[in-house]
Amino acid sequence: MNTKKVRVRFAPSPTGGLHLGGVRTVLFNYLFAKHHGGDFILRIEDTDQTRFVEGAEAYIFETLKWCGLEPDESAIHGGPFAPYRQSERKPIYKEYADKLIAAGQAYYAFDTAEELEVKRKEIANFQYNHATRMSLKNSLTLGEAATQQLIADGVPYVIRINLPVNEDVTFTDMIRGEVSFNTSQVDDKVLLKADGMPTYHLAVVVDDYLMQITHAFRGEEWLPSAPVHILLWRYLFGLENMPQWAHLPLILKPDGNGKLSKRDGDRLGFPTFAMDWTDPKTNEVATGFRERGFLPEAFVNMLAALGWNDGSGQEIFTMEELIAKFSMERVHKGGAKFDYEKAKWYNSEWIKKMPVTSYQLQVAGLFKEAGIDVSDDVKLVKVLELVKDRCTFLNDFVQQASFFFKAPETIDIAAIQPKWDEKKNLFFIELIKAIELSSSFEAADLELAFKEMAAANQIKPGELMLPFRIMLVGGKFGPHVFDIASIIGKEETVSRIKKVLAAL
């Protein structure tokens, strides 16, 4: 039945930074579209002018770019269905709302927000629905003439959907199977607001139709309003043209239950946004995965595994593999608690997997920020290769490798002092001489010479290696000590030994 080209959309409202859940929704949309050779559309749902946030839209585009999830059509990429901002499509929606009114499937309502507020306080569980609408101020109770008069007088109004009573609305969700709702349980949602803008409910349906969307994926929080959308499709465009729905499971907070929020990240010390987001009103900065030192490949991989897996046990996927293997049927029904430890593991795996040259530039920037000169590219690459196994974040490289470029500022003297004696002191003095005289400074040669000298002095090499390491590195960490010496060079090695010898 479906020979149409697959077209999916992600439709964020530009009200702030894009968090984990949002990016995952993008990812699943993108993977599904690309798997089927289809298009991924980004539509900006900015129908609520009161929630507009400066910079949010640009942030969304930059996030997608960083993740490698570029839209085929959008407000900045262009496309045959422009405009892609709902605020720029305002006149379109009214037309459809009028159509619904004419068919009796919607009605004008004049109740003010204040009046409804009072109702909600007076009546427990108040809903604007079949049970209450005949006692409220709307075109159903006022009659044609009075309604037209109010409109002519410029009284503000909204347009609400006129839901049928006691009717089961059923649809098939690609993840959950058959889902059904009774219309008596849902309320007469506002379709067109008093400012003439549509609400989400009208806008999604109209734009999904106009933009020829074939599959509509969104978070599970939308499930309860699905019957409204289904009905709108039936009234306006026909169920046979409706996209297939999939409601994605939620990403939950790691402790306790409930949707993951920015607050949880702040509280537990991990990012929830893809990239740093500065709130333009408060200037508060929410740190992002990117700035924490995550590789986009790792971020995407981790997100894909949150609610989906291919059943094979494979954990590490490239974007190409994800596209090839993704299917909506293998998406979980239940929500998944976000696990930052696992996210970190993905990043360390990707740091090991990627060629160091792919993140060399970014890491060089990090070193520069720390005031360390890493202009020697050959050396940088060699060093990165040597320490990448012990880095979880890109930022770890600074801590793990700065001693290759700069003598350590603090030396863990306490780690050598207790077992220090004159014999060892003499050994290192002798070592300095030997190094100065040697022609080669290869790690293997140095190691051999070091061990022979230790034997000649009747000291176990093990007792000398730790002091040597601390002289060069400053602490008990880092790759093989002779590799370090070889890379930093003769002169620097001697200088660092002398410095610590003097301090002992």
Added chain:
RNA sequence: GGAGCGUUGGUCAAGGGGUUAAGACACCUCCCUUUCACGGAGGAAUCACGGGUUCGAUUCCCGUACGCUCUACCA
């Protein structure tokens, strides 16, 4: 309160009528490494509970419990 959705080790999860119920993260132990990591080996689940259906149920059906989402002129 109502409606909807969900429930396999601490977490992510495979499996889906008959299995020793995969694997990964984290944690612990050991090995490797004369540092720290990496790597390797080992360690944990009466599949929320109660009823059915069945020769047999973690898997199918019905309840119960628990959790979550929604219940705005927000998305």
